[in-house]
Amino acid sequence: MATGLYPQTKVLSKNFDVPNAHTLAVARPRGAYQSLEKALRTLTPAQVTEEVKKSRLRGRGGAGFPTGMKWSFVAKNTGKPTYLVMNADESEPGAFKDRYLMERDPHLVLEGALVSAYAIEASTVYIYVRGEYPHSIRRLEGAIEEARKAGLVGKDILGTKFSCEVYVHPGAGAYICGEETGLLESLEGKRGHPRIKPPFPAVEGAFRCPTIINNVETLAHVPWIVAHGGEAFAKQGLPPDPANPRSNGSTGTKLMGVSGQVRTPGLWEFEPGITLRELVYGYGGGPLPGRKIKAVIPGGISMPVLLDGELDVKMGFDELVKVGSGLGTGTAIVMDDTCDMVEACVNIAHFFGHESCGQCTPCREGCHWMEKVFRRVAEGDGQASDLDLLEALFKGIEGRTICFLADAAVWPVRSIVRKFRGEFLAKMTPAPTPAGA
Amino acid sequence: MTPPAIPPPPPGSDPRPREARDANQPAARGTRGGGYADAPGAPVGVAPAAAAPAAKPAAAPAPASPTDASLRKTPAPTVTPPVPVPFPPDDLKAACEALIARYPQRVAALLPILHLAQQRFDGWISPEVEAGVARYLGVSDPHVRGVVTFYTMFNTKPVGRHHVQVCRTLSCWLRGAGDLTRRLEQKTGLRPGETDNDRRFTVSEVECLGLCEVAPALFVNEEAHVNVTPEGLDKLLDGLK
Numbered sequence: 226m227a228t229g230l231y232p233q234t235k236v237l238s239k240n241f242d243v244p245n246a247h248t249l250a251v252a253r254p255r256g257a258y259q260s261l262e263k264a265l266r267t268l269t270p271a272q273v274t275e276e277v278k279k280s281r282l283r284g285r286g287g288a289g290f291p292t293g294m295k296w297s298f299v300a301k302n303t304g305k306p307t308y309l310v311m312n313a314d315e316s317e318p319g320a321f322k323d324r325y326l327m328e329r330d331p332h333l334v335l336e337g338a339l340v341s342a343y344a345i346e347a348s349t350v351y352i353y354v355r356g357e358y359p360h361s362i363r364r365l366e367g368a369i370e371e372a373r374k375a376g377l378v379g380k381d382i383l384g385t386k387f388s389c390e391v392y393v394h395p396g397a398g399a400y401i402c403g404e405e406t407g408l409l410e411s412l413e414g415k416r417g418h419p420r421i422k423p424p425f426p427a428v429e430g431a432f433r434c435p436t437i438i439n440n441v442e443t444l445a446h447v448p449w450i451v452a453h454g455g456e457a458f459a460k461q462g463l464p465p466d467p468a469n470p471r472s473n474g475s476t477g478t479k480l481m482g483v484s485g486q487v488r489t490p491g492l493w494e495f496e497p498g499i500t501l502r503e504l505v506y507g508y509g510g511g512p513l514p515g516r517k518i519k520a521v522i523p524g525g526i527s528m529p530v531l532l533d534g535e536l537d538v539k540m541g542f543d544e545l546v547k548v549g550s551g552l553g554t555g556t557a558i559v560m561d562d563t564c565d566m567v568e569a570c571v572n573i574a575h576f577f578g579h580e581s582c583g584q585c586t587p588c589r590e591g592c593h594w595m596e597k598v599f600r601r602v603a604e605g606d607g608q609a610s611d612l613d614l615l616e617a618l619f620k621g622i623e624g625r626t627i628c629f630l631a632d633a634a635v636w637p638v639r640s641i642v643r644k645f646r647g648e649f650l651a652k653m654t655p656a657p658t659p660a661g662a
Numbered sequence: 663m664t665p666p667a668i669p670p671p672p673p674g675s676d677p678r679p680r681e682a683r684d685a686n687q688p689a690a691r692g693t694r695g696g697g698y699a700d701a702p703g704a705p706v707g708v709a710p711a712a713a714a715p716a717a718k719p720a721a722a723p724a725p726a727s728p729t730d731a732s733l734r735k736t737p738a739p740t741v742t743p744p745v746p747v748p749f750p751p752d753d754l755k756a757a758c759e760a761l762i763a764r765y766p767q768r769v770a771a772l773l774p775i776l777h778l779a780q781q782r783f784d785g786w787i788s789p790e791v792e793a794g795v796a797r798y799l800g801v802s803d804p805h806v807r808g809v810v811t812f813y814t815m816f817n818t819k820p821v822g823r824h825h826v827q828v829c830r831t832l833s834c835w836l837r838g839a840g841d842l843t844r845r846l847e848q849k850t851g852l853r854p855g856e857t858d859n860d861r862r863f864t865v866s867e868v869e870c871l872g873l874c875e876v877a878p879a880l881f882v883n884e885e886a887h888v889n890v891t892p893e894g895l896d897k898l899l900d901g902l903k
Contacts, residue, residue: 306766315872316870316872317870318831318832318833318869318870318874319832319833319870319874320872320874321872321873321874321875324872355872356777356813356815357815357870357871357872357881358872359884360886390764392764394773394774395773395774395777396773396813397773397776397777397813397814397815397816398813398814398815398816398868399812399813399814400869400870411773412770413767413769413770414767414769414770414771414772414773414799414801414809415769415772415805415808415809416808416809416812417812417813432765432766432767432770482874482875483875484833484874484875484877485832485833485836485837485874485877486836486837490874490875490876490877491875492875526831526832526870556874558832558833558836558874559836560836564836569832572830572831572832572835573832575830576831576832576869576870579869580869582812
């Protein structure tokens with residue numbers, strides 16, 4: 226771009242290009258575990274939570290829930306242990322940000338987990354890593370071993386009274402285990418069926434004990450917040466919308482990625498405020514030679530698509546909701562003019578049908594029905610009434626299930642059906658004329 | 663913590679398993695017979711469905727819609743519970759105990775232990791291994807069966823030495839995963855889910871592997887290959903013996 230690219234702010238990604246940053250020998254001189262030391266020696270758990278609240282840090286797993294508020298829900302004085310579970314089941318298609326963190330800076334991830342465990346007074350952390358990330362699992366386990374030898378994990382960390390064990394728990398291939406209660410079931414050695422809430426995990430989570438579940442990127446922000454204070458974090462990025470008292474803004478920095486049909490897919494870190502267009506055209510390199518960008522899903526696969534004309538929106542939680550989509554994981558998927566949008570719907574609906582856990586009928590049956598209808602339209606067997614049928618299906622699925630998988634299954638395909646109606650109609654057989662006409 | 667053994671049937675009662683006695687139960691439905699009998703290295707505990715004497719529709723023209731009578735004449739395959747393998751084997755004992763110690767409940771170690779078991783027992787989890795793990799962790803066989811079948815990374819059939827898993831989800835699909843799958847089918851003669859006779863390859867289509875920025879991507883066993891072209895795939899396959 227002529228005016229220069231939106232600047233990157235490397236906080237989480239500061240060690241991504243440093244050789245051997247996954248080892249303690251390289252990471253510690255670069256600042257790893259200083260925040261842990263500061264928190265353990267100078268702050269109380271409540272003070273750490275207070276800083277995180279002030280920072281307005283929002284969950285980076287897709288939902289954007291304020292992290293400090295989540296922590297304050299932990300049931301106290303229950304006589305049971307409290308658990309911290311790090312959600313590293315990054316199963317959202319299009320998302321690969323947590324893999325970068327775990328592979329390239331596992332000590333930052335670990336430090337984030339330990340400081341957060343101190344804040345919620347947990348003595349055990351489980352890091353639930355998806356089974357498809359064997360390299361991340363090895364890196365994390367290596368980091369935990371190194372940290373244990375250095376007195377940073379285990380009993381009496383850094384000579385203080387705080388003890389905390391960290392374990393890696395491997396998943397085995399199930400999208401639904403990224404849903405926090407599905408993850409808990411999986412952690413307990415069961416099928417990953419999401420639970421009915423309430424009770425929320427902060428009251429009754431893993432092993433029926435109070436549990437906090439946070440995304441990898443969320444917890445990786447905590448060391449910086451402890452080092453520089455919550456207010457400094459809140460000054461970065463986008464402030465809350467003053468007109469909306471419930472707005473929390475998009476503070477701090479955010480890992481953002483681009484994949485799909487662009488020249489240079491990749492991952493970068495910005496203060497929210499970069500527009501989706503700058504991300505896709507500037508950092509993503511724009512469309513492949515001779516092609517045009519047709520649609521972009523801003524975060525993962527589960528959000529509604531935006532057209533090329535709608536890309537001048539800032540990458541922030543509230544900003545994207547205003548244009549009818551969502552930040553999600555902040556990793557965009559780009560489709561260009563060679564992409565058949567009906568086939569894309571087949572692909573997306575197949576994914577959700579395959580990954581539905583099967584508990585709730587609207588999702589278990591509905592996702593496959595959607596796929597069947599999309600497939601028949603794609604194969605030229607569709608009828609004009611299929612668009613109404615699809616709308617009826619969307620209505621029957623969305624909001625009628627235990628967890629959000631069903632909603633996530635509807636949002637992208639519904640937005641495609643509505644925004645690319647012409648492509649669907651062009652493939653449809655004209656309605657049969659009445660006999661004798 | 664082993665579950666109580668099923669008592670032997672009292673003398674004079676129908677010795678056939680429950681499924682065979684229920685006239686309304688279609689043959690081979692809800693049993694493991696159909697799923698395993700045709701797989702190479704089929705587990706010993708399951709009698710193949712073909713051994714059932716009346717499974718020959720050629721002897722009489724099959725009725726268009728089976729009546730109750732014809733259902734009664736079709737004996738269900740004999741299913742005996744799998745004989746659990748001794749679990750854990752000596753070389754895994756220490757690792758399994760260490761895993762169990764991480765959790766307040768024994769069964770929570772199920773997923774990591776199944777990963778170990780799959781590696782140790784030839785790349786798949788047989789009913790015998792399931793039963794062994796179930797005894798070890800003090801849960802029922804169906805609990806373990808439910809978990810094994812829920813997660814896509816656990817194989818319920820024997821797999822080849824090289825398990826080629828092509829990501830088919832959106833980012834990879836947009837960058838030509840479909841071409842890779844087609845080339846893979848042509849090269850190996852296998853459709854997704856199939857294994858060749860000498861167990862060199864198993865071919866699978868899988869959902870997102872989290873390698874979206876370097877799509878299209880595939881795994882051979884646990885090894886990731888990224889930015890794969892059809893030509894690159896040819897080379898890769900030729901190198902896998």
